[in-house]
Structures are given as structure tokens and as C-alpha cells.
Amino acid sequence: MTTTTTDSPSHIVASSRQTRFHIAEDSASKEIDLKGVNVSIVTKLDLETSGKSRVKEKQDNIEILADAHLRFKTGVHYALVGRNGTGKSNHRIIDPRQALLRAIADKLIPGLPSNFRMAILQQTADEATPLLSSDVMKRTVLETVIEGDPYRNRLLEEVKVLSQGTDSKDPIAPVAAFRKVKHEELLREFKEVEQMARLRSGARGFDARKVLLTYEKKVQDSEEGVKAVNQDLPNDELERDTTGAIDLLGQLQAELETMKLEDVSEKARNALFGLGFSKSQFTKPFSSLSGGWKMRCLLAAAIVQTSDLLILDEPTNFLDLLGILWLQKFLLDLKENSPLITVVLVSHDRDFVNAISEETIILRDKALTYFPGNIASYDKAIHREILRTTRMKTAQEKQIAHMQQTIINNKKAYKKTGDESKSRQAKSRQKRLEDRTGMNVSAKGTRFKLNRDMPGYSADGMRKAIDIPKLELEVELKFPVAPELRFPGALISLEKVDLKYVRAPQPTLKQVDLVIHRGDRVGILGLNGAGKSTLIKVMMDTYKPTRGTVTRHPRLAVSYYSQDAIDTLKAKALVNPTWTALSFIHKCATDTGTELTEQEARGLLAGLGLAGRTVSDVPLCKLSGGQMVRVELARIFLARPHMLVLDEPTTHLDLPTVHALMQALIAFDGAVVLVSHDRALIRCVVEGDPVHEPGSSDESDEGEDDEARMEKIAGVGRFVYELKGGQLSEVQGGVAAWEARVEKKLSKLAEEG
Incomplete structure (x- = not known):
């Protein structure tokens, strides 16, 4: 079966293989297990003429998944990884991960349960804001979070309709309310039944279409019942529907009781506070927020929603370390407090992903592969498999070369002496070469057996060739060489720098001292609002200091990458x-x-x-x-440039590209000033920790490479600073020490709150 979005210029088309097993319509299972899943992005292009008068519509089709297996187990926290921008055509480039998540969230893939509740955070405000109604844009920040739960909103609306009906003195009012609510419920069921009828074939498809005909009759009767409510009703119908309205109202109120407004409000306040909002911002209009603060508000709304599946697409993009650690703790606590909620996470922050995820889903070559562990475990497993298969292939190539030489020698001996035994030996070894080479050792180190290790054999019973796993790495980034300065000296020097905005009560920068030489690696840490952007603009000569001096090398060329x-x-x-x-x-x-x-x-x-x-x-x-x-x-x-100033450069990158950026920054022979909440980036580029190679393992012995790395970083100035209260101070202990301080602050805030 296939479903699509609305007739927009670009839309998602999805299909899946029908299940051959009976799934009860009222099944409480919250697992997703769909095979044969196909997802594509279809774009309508300009019309073109064909022949004299025929006009046909051109379409651009990008496949995201082809015959894939989509599986989410209840309560598991997944990391979805893959390359961004790999789905491409001559007209646009899209992120396959985002397209897949949108297809899931919008229930475009046939077979997704209709009663499956999903909450999703889009990656950017540009993507998320158009989906919001005008009513949402008029709400306050706190109202946006509290009232952002579609499931709870539906219950509230139904309770409101039924309450108004049962409280009315008009005896027809409860009947009208009851029939309206039940009709809307029937329409939701009809949509699911209609989907099932299209999905199934054969005998079960015939039965499903009979059920569909029954539901069509039910919907028609329900519509007539809604229209006939103002007419004279028999007493038995009047009494039956009035009683039904009272009973249904009681059931819905009991369900709402489990999600009390007080509890929802408290969760919303805690989420907003944890993500960096002050109490004074709770009453601000949502529409007045900047893009980054809107995303934080929508993140709070997503994690507070009642959901079976929580999809978070780059949730840390606009968070400082305090917000990242709060969200990390929230999701870990969610595993304990709400064990039935499944989480799917996309993030470029490696530390964050590794802390949250239990399983990894790899989207590659239009297929989904599942690994039972986080990204760090997956990389180690891949590396071990690469080592195993490489050693196996090397050993086997030596064995094959020896056997081939033996065959040649035996054939020569047979021609020379006519010894039939040499001919038989040559044929035997040739057969062994053809039939027995390939995968001959399992991952456990045992020999392959046909009845036990079928993955090691092809369909005809022949051994498969040894396949060394390939790492799908982003194209390597190579930064141009920084030009010579002709004479030595510091690139930039800040001495006792103060900066105070005209209307600000206190200076944003106070007595800042900073000296940067060619080749230095400088990391600047700090929470949002600490003044990091102001410091950068002083360095870039965009702002002039109120006091103090800023000295630059006369031939300095500096380039700035801003977070926006x-x-x-x-x-x-x-x-x-x-x-x-x-x-x-x-x-x-x-x-x-x-x-x-x-x-x-x-x-x-x-x-x-x-x-x-x-x-x-x-x-x-x-x-x-x-x-x-x-x-x-x-x-x-x-x-x-001789110096790079980078403010949150990893925000829009996938993990392989972040790795490539790390390598390029390390190799760059100019100075690097890095402002980032990505702890792994600061550790590798600034502190000189070894870059985590995708597929690397702690078990590998690369002593020589490590020694060379230490020699390379020995002459580089490496400094990690924290900007706090306007003052810049070096962090003794680096990123790890600062992270520990932030965690301590988070614990203190939790105790106070």
C-alpha cells in the first residue's frame, strides 16, 4: 500500500509490505515492526509539452528507503545516524533522516498503529514554525508548552462538548453532544479501517473490505443520526444517548485526571526552566521569541507531551552545556519513570548521543541497519570486524597464492613425468580454490558450518567472498594553508579590556586579558548570555572596547564563522x-x-x-x-586567514562531518579560536585529545601514531577559558573540569527548584 502527503510541490510517498499476521484492532502493543518500507520525496517540476498538444507533469523522485525494515521496540532509546544531504538530485539536496522522521511522525507509512501517539521536534524554527497554528503563535511561552499536547487537547475538547451538553437544560443537548463525539471517533476508526482494506490482499483483504463496507454504513448512519438530533426522538433513543453522554464524560474525566493540569503545568515549568528560560519569560508571547528560543520552547512542549514515540531532531542545537546536561538527565530519568516511551534521537553531539542511546539505527544505502549499543560501541564493533576480516583475507590470499603455485608445479610435473597423481592433486586443489575459499571462520572464531552459519554461504552453497566492512566517511575537509606573516609576533592581544553597552547596568566584559599566537588552539566556554559573542566581536574589531587595548598583528587576516x-x-x-x-x-x-x-x-x-x-x-x-x-x-x-574564529560550527553537521572538521582544524597551521558546547570538539581540537576515528577501538595498538601525535601537539599553545560574569579565566582541568562544575550547578538548581 502507498500513502502520500497533500498535493504540495514536494511531498513524501511511503509504502510498506502488508503483514500476514493478524493484529487486533484494539491491540495495546506500542511496538513498530514493518517490512518492505519504501519512502521517497517527490517534487512536482515545471510542466513540459509532449508532442503537439500533450502536456505532462515532470516529477523529481528521491528514494530515502527501499525495501527497508523499520523496527522500534517499546521503551528503547535509539540513535538514528546517517549522512545529511545524501539524498540528492539536480534540483535539491535533502537529509534522508529528516524525511524518514517526518514520514513516521505524520503516519505516512502504512501499518503504523492509529492509536500510536507521537511527539516530534523539528530541527529548525523555519521547519517547525509553519506547522503551528495562528492560535499557537498568540500563546505565551508557558501556554505553548502546556497546550502543545494534541492527545490531551482532544480529551479536553471532548469533555467540554459533553459537559456543555449534560449541563444544558435542553434534553436534546446531551444527545447532540454524545453523537458528535462518537461520530468524530468513528471517523478516526474509519480512516484506520480504510487503510487496512488497502493494505491487505487475498482472503484477509476480502474480509477487510467487507469490514470497510460495514464501517461506511456506520459512518452514514452516524451522519444521519447527527442531522436528526433536532427532530423528535423516540424516548428510548433519548434515554440511551443521554446515559451514554454521562458515562463517556465520566470515562474521559477519569483519563484526564491522570494528567492533571497542575502536573502538566509543573512539568512545563520544570522543562522551560531546565532549558534556560527564566520565570519572567514564561508570560512572554511565543511569537516574540527569537528562532533559538522558539526551538527551546518547542523542545519543552515535545518532551512534556503524552506520547508513545518521542522524536528529537538535533535537540541540542540551541542549548548551552547546562541545558544539554539537563536534557540528558531528563531523558535518562524518562527511561526509569516512563519505561514505555520510545525515543528516537538525531544529534551531532557525540557525548550526548552516547549517554542517551541504547541502540543505533544506521540509515545507509536506502536501508536501515540496527546495532544493539550506542555509537561508541558500534564503532568498536565495526573496527573489530574490519580487523578480523582483513586478517582473514590477508591470510587466505597467502594461502591461495601458495595453492596456485602448487597447482602450477603439479601441472608441470604431470606434463614432464606423466604422473597421474600430480594431475589429481592439481585438480583437487583447483576445486578447493573454487569451492572452499571465502568466509571460513565465524565471528566467534569457529569454522563455518552450512547448517549453522548460513550467512557465510551464498544461495548455491558456495562460501561467500570475504567482505571487509566499509566505513561511510564524509569527504575529507582540507583547509587552505595559512600564509606567512613575514615577521613574528602575537596575532591578537587583549589587555584589560572592558566593554559596557549603553543601557546595560554592568559591563559585559571586565578586565579581559587574552593573547593568541600563530598555531594556538583556544577554546572559550560559557553558558548562554555570558558574553562570548561580545568577546568575539571585540576580537573581530566589530565592537570597540570601553577600556583597555586590543592589538593586532599588522598583517593579520582573520575569518569569523558565526553561529547564525x-x-x-x-x-x-x-x-x-x-x-x-x-x-x-x-x-x-x-x-x-x-x-x-x-x-x-x-x-x-x-x-x-x-x-x-x-x-x-x-x-x-x-x-x-x-x-x-x-x-x-x-x-x-x-x-x-591566519586565524579562524568559529562560533558553534557543528550545529548543522552530521557525525562523520564533525569528525572531518576536527581533523581539518587540527591540521590547520593557523590559530583557531573555538566557541562550542560540543565537548568532544573542544577536547580534540583544543586540548589535543586523539580524534575518535569512526571504527576505532581501544584495543588497537597505535603507539607510534600516538607518539607522533604527542610530538605534533607539543609546540602548540592550548588554552581552555571560561567566560563568566564578564571575566575570562583559564579552566584548570579543561573541558572535563568545567563539565563537572556545570553538573554541580545543575544538581544545585534541581535541589532549589
């Missing part, structure tokens, strides 16, 4: 829909007086993972978030 760079780039791209990545870089080069040939522009973009038709044919506004990050990096490298 992608939003700004998206806005420009939407206004200029004909821009491509290539034309945009050409324009930026022209605006800055830089001479850049097409080959040089392509080379710059290719080094950052963008090449071919993607840079010249796909409109800039159609690129994925991760690809826009690369375009923005290409733009800032036009200046050939």
Missing part, C-alpha cells in the same frame, strides 16, 4: 534563487577584490567536500545544512 551564519546564508539564497555554491563563491570573491578562476573556486569547494554538479547545478537554497556549512567555510577561506 547558515541562517543568514539561507536568507540570502532564498532571495537569490539562481545562486549556486559556485556562483556565490565567485560573487564573494569579486566583492572582496579577490581574483578567482572557476577552477580555483571548484578546487576550494572540493577541498571542503563539495564538487561536481552539486556546486554548479543545485541552487544554493536547496543545499542541506551541512553543505551550506561547507559553502560558508569556503567563503571565509577566501581571505586566506
Whole structure:
């Protein structure tokens, strides 16, 4: 069966294989187990003429899943990983993970239970806000969270209708209310029955279509009953429906009693407070919030909702470490307090994902693969499998070479002496080469047996070839070399810098001292609102200090990646829909007086993972978030900087690309100033911890590489600072010590709250 979204320019088409097992209509199971799942994004393009008068509509189709197995076990916390921007065409590039999550949340995949309650957080405010009604935009922050539960809202509406009917002095009012509520319930059931009728075939399909005909009759009778309510009703119908209204009202009120407004309000306040809202912000209109604060509010609404499946797409994007650790604790507590709620998480924050997830779902090559463990466990398992199969293949290649040489020698001996035994030996060894090579050792180290280890054999009983798992890594990022400065000296120096905004009661920066040399790695930590952006703007000479001095190397070229760079780039791209990545870089080069040939522009973009038709044919506004990050990096490298200042550069990236960014920043020979809440990024780039290689393992012995790494980082200045209360101080103990302090603060806030 296939379902689609509405007739929008782009819509999701989904199908799944029908189940051959009976699932009771009133089943309380909250598990999802669907096979043969296909999900595609279909876009209507311009009409084209065919022949003299025929006109047909062109469509662009991107497959997300093809014959995949979609499985969610009740109460399990999943991490969904995959590459962003891998679903591509000449017209746009999309994130397959987001498309899959939207298909699930909108119940577009046939077979998803109708009574399955889902809550979803979209990745950006641009995606989430259009889905909100005008009523939601008028609500306060607290009201948005409290009233953001569709299931509870439906119960409230039904209770309201029934209460008004039963409280009315009109004897017909309870009947009208009861019939209205039951008719809406019947329509929801009809939709499910209609779906089942389309899904099933054969005898069960015939039975389902008979049920559908029955429901069509029920819906028709119900409509007539709703219309006939103002007419004279027999006493028995009047009494029956009045009693039904009273009984149903009691049931709904009892269900609402389990989710009291006081409890929901308390949960909403705690969620908002934990995500960084102050009490004074609770009464602000939702529409007055900035994009980042809107996303925090929608995150609070999602986690407070009554749901069986909670989908969180990049929930840490707009959170500081305090908010990240609060959300991490909330989801871990959810496992204990609400063990039936399934969680699906997409995030670029490796530490956060590893702490939350129990199983990993890998979306790759239009298929879903499941691993019983978090990403760290998955990487280690993959590495062990790579080592095992590589060693097996190397040993077998040596064995094959020896056997082939033996066969050649035996054939020569037979021709020379006519010894039939040599001929038989040659044929025997040749048969063994053809039939017995391939996978011959199981993952447990035992020999393969046909009746036990079928995965090691092909359909004809022959051993499968040794297949070494491949790691799907993002294209390597290579930053251009920083030019020479001709004479030594600090790149930038801040001495006793103060900055006070005109209307602010206190200075934002107080007595800040900071010196950065070429090659230094500087990490700046701090909670939201600590003044990190202000400090960066002073460094970039955007703001002038109130007191103190800022000294720069006379030949310094510095490039700045701001945390809202992608939003700004998206806005420009939407206004200029004909821009491509290539034309945009050409324009930026022209605006800055830089001479850049097409080959040089392509080379710059290719080094950052963008090449071919993607840079010249796909409109800039159609690129994925991760690809826009690369375009923005290409733009800032036009200046050939000696120093990079990066403010939350990983926000729109997937995990493989974050890994590539780490490697590129480590290799960059200029200075790097990094503002980020990604703990792994700071540890690797600034503190010099080894980069977690996808597929790496603690069991690998890379002593020589580690020694070389230590020699490389020995001459680099590495500093981790915290900005707090306007003052900049070095953090002794680095990221780990600061994280411990934030956790302590979180515990203190929990005790006070």
C-alpha cells in the first residue's frame, strides 16, 4: 500500500509490505515492526509539452528507503545516524533522516498503529514554525508548552462538548453532544479501517473490505443520526444517548485526571526552566521569541507531551552545556519513570548521543541497519570486524597464492613425468580454490558450518567472498594553508579590556586579558548570555572596547564563522534563487577584490567536500545544512586567514562531518579560536585529545601514531577559558573540569527548584 502527503510541490510517498499476521484492532502493543518500507520525496517540476498538444507533469523522485525494515521496540532509546544531504538530485539536496522522521511522525507509512501517539521536534524554527497554528503563535511561552499536547487537547475538547451538553437544560443537548463525539471517533476508526482494506490482499483483504463496507454504513448512519438530533426522538433513543453522554464524560474525566493540569503545568515549568528560560519569560508571547528560543520552547512542549514515540531532531542545537546536561538527565530519568516511551534521537553531539542511546539505527544505502549499543560501541564493533576480516583475507590470499603455485608445479610435473597423481592433486586443489575459499571462520572464531552459519554461504552453497566492512566517511575537509606573516609576533592581544553597552547596568566584559599566537588552539566556554559573542566581536574589531587595548598583528587576516551564519546564508539564497555554491563563491570573491578562476573556486569547494554538479547545478537554497556549512567555510577561506574564529560550527553537521572538521582544524597551521558546547570538539581540537576515528577501538595498538601525535601537539599553545560574569579565566582541568562544575550547578538548581 502507498500513502502520500497533500498535493504540495514536494511531498513524501511511503509504502510498506502488508503483514500476514493478524493484529487486533484494539491491540495495546506500542511496538513498530514493518517490512518492505519504501519512502521517497517527490517534487512536482515545471510542466513540459509532449508532442503537439500533450502536456505532462515532470516529477523529481528521491528514494530515502527501499525495501527497508523499520523496527522500534517499546521503551528503547535509539540513535538514528546517517549522512545529511545524501539524498540528492539536480534540483535539491535533502537529509534522508529528516524525511524518514517526518514520514513516521505524520503516519505516512502504512501499518503504523492509529492509536500510536507521537511527539516530534523539528530541527529548525523555519521547519517547525509553519506547522503551528495562528492560535499557537498568540500563546505565551508557558501556554505553548502546556497546550502543545494534541492527545490531551482532544480529551479536553471532548469533555467540554459533553459537559456543555449534560449541563444544558435542553434534553436534546446531551444527545447532540454524545453523537458528535462518537461520530468524530468513528471517523478516526474509519480512516484506520480504510487503510487496512488497502493494505491487505487475498482472503484477509476480502474480509477487510467487507469490514470497510460495514464501517461506511456506520459512518452514514452516524451522519444521519447527527442531522436528526433536532427532530423528535423516540424516548428510548433519548434515554440511551443521554446515559451514554454521562458515562463517556465520566470515562474521559477519569483519563484526564491522570494528567492533571497542575502536573502538566509543573512539568512545563520544570522543562522551560531546565532549558534556560527564566520565570519572567514564561508570560512572554511565543511569537516574540527569537528562532533559538522558539526551538527551546518547542523542545519543552515535545518532551512534556503524552506520547508513545518521542522524536528529537538535533535537540541540542540551541542549548548551552547546562541545558544539554539537563536534557540528558531528563531523558535518562524518562527511561526509569516512563519505561514505555520510545525515543528516537538525531544529534551531532557525540557525548550526548552516547549517554542517551541504547541502540543505533544506521540509515545507509536506502536501508536501515540496527546495532544493539550506542555509537561508541558500534564503532568498536565495526573496527573489530574490519580487523578480523582483513586478517582473514590477508591470510587466505597467502594461502591461495601458495595453492596456485602448487597447482602450477603439479601441472608441470604431470606434463614432464606423466604422473597421474600430480594431475589429481592439481585438480583437487583447483576445486578447493573454487569451492572452499571465502568466509571460513565465524565471528566467534569457529569454522563455518552450512547448517549453522548460513550467512557465510551464498544461495548455491558456495562460501561467500570475504567482505571487509566499509566505513561511510564524509569527504575529507582540507583547509587552505595559512600564509606567512613575514615577521613574528602575537596575532591578537587583549589587555584589560572592558566593554559596557549603553543601557546595560554592568559591563559585559571586565578586565579581559587574552593573547593568541600563530598555531594556538583556544577554546572559550560559557553558558548562554555570558558574553562570548561580545568577546568575539571585540576580537573581530566589530565592537570597540570601553577600556583597555586590543592589538593586532599588522598583517593579520582573520575569518569569523558565526553561529547564525547558515541562517543568514539561507536568507540570502532564498532571495537569490539562481545562486549556486559556485556562483556565490565567485560573487564573494569579486566583492572582496579577490581574483578567482572557476577552477580555483571548484578546487576550494572540493577541498571542503563539495564538487561536481552539486556546486554548479543545485541552487544554493536547496543545499542541506551541512553543505551550506561547507559553502560558508569556503567563503571565509577566501581571505586566506591566519586565524579562524568559529562560533558553534557543528550545529548543522552530521557525525562523520564533525569528525572531518576536527581533523581539518587540527591540521590547520593557523590559530583557531573555538566557541562550542560540543565537548568532544573542544577536547580534540583544543586540548589535543586523539580524534575518535569512526571504527576505532581501544584495543588497537597505535603507539607510534600516538607518539607522533604527542610530538605534533607539543609546540602548540592550548588554552581552555571560561567566560563568566564578564571575566575570562583559564579552566584548570579543561573541558572535563568545567563539565563537572556545570553538573554541580545543575544538581544545585534541581535541589532549589
